[in-house]
Amino acid sequence: MKPSIAAFALLCIIYFSPAIAAPQPWHALTPMQQQALAPMVPQWAGLSEEQQRSLLSVASHYPDLSPEEKQRFLSRLSAWSKLTPEQRQAAREKYRAFSQIPGDKQEQVRQIVKEEQAKKAP
Amino acid sequence: MNIEPRLPHNRKSPNIDSTDIAPEQIAGLLTRSAEQLDRKTVEALRRARHVALNRQTVRAQAFTLDGRHGVHWQLPHTPRQWAATALLLAVIAGSTGYWQHLRRHEMMTHLDVAILTDDMPLEVFIDHISE
Structure with missing residues (x-):
């Protein structure tokens, strides 16, 4: 039964390791991670390990983005990180609901939002 | 004879x-x-x-799957067999939980990236932004 116990212990370590890991210092990040999370430099050290892990997961997709998407990503990251977990979850639910409506309806909504933004712009 | x-x-x-x-x-x-x-x-x-x-x-009954007359479970008899069964169930439950956790995290990350890069402004999906 010893191999089973060892396997179980390994599983527990793998499962609980994210919860017991310590926050990472900024200098420990890779150049790519630092580039993707550049707007977070001032707050980075004060973030919890969970927040850091969440941002690092998001940052791992950064190299695959187009230049325009990268620009949006960097401009929104700071505001996004300041939201409460509940606000982020609500935003995800809204985005999920929005992405499930038919394409033509989505386009209509996007057009209306652009027009509204254009009106608000000075 | x-x-x-x-x-x-x-x-x-x-x-x-x-x-x-x-x-x-x-x-x-x-x-x-x-x-x-x-x-x-x-x-x-x-x-x-x-x-x-x-x-x-x-011979004492062993904890086996008997496939000769259709599959049927035999309950474990000894404490060792119970312990092995409990360990097996714990490993299965742990693996399933871990896999679900990974999947949930992956889905969440995917949504976060989509929100952060979509051409729709962030405010559309968030009720109140502190900044």
Whole structure:
């Protein structure tokens, strides 16, 4: 039964390791991670390990983005990180609901939002 | 001790091909032969049977899946088997939980990236932004 116990212990370590890991210092990040999370430099050290892990997961997709998407990503990251977990979850639910409506309806909504933004712009 | 069946006169000899005789006939012949044994032989056979039964070891039931007569579970019997079963269930539950956690996290990350890069402004999906 010893191999089973060892396997179980390994599983527990793998499962609980994210919860017991310590926050990472900024200098420990890779150049790519630092580039993707550049707007977070001032707050980075004060973030919890969970927040850091969440941002690092998001940052791992950064190299695959187009230049325009990268620009949006960097401009929104700071505001996004300041939201409460509940606000982020609500935003995800809204985005999920929005992405499930038919394409033509989505386009209509996007057009209306652009027009509204254009009106608000000075 | 002659236990050769004594066949009726109108039957074939015992040297005939056994496939020619139906199983019921064989059983009948054996019964008739047994009835013709003398008391001493019957007693010797009874004792031999008794000794053979006493020597037979009854093995403890093992925790196995018996596939010969359809799959059916046998409950574990010893504490060791219970412990192994509990450990197996814990490993399965842990693996499932971990896999679900990874999947949830992956989905969440995917949504976060989509929100952060979509051409729709962030405010559309968030009720109140502190900044």
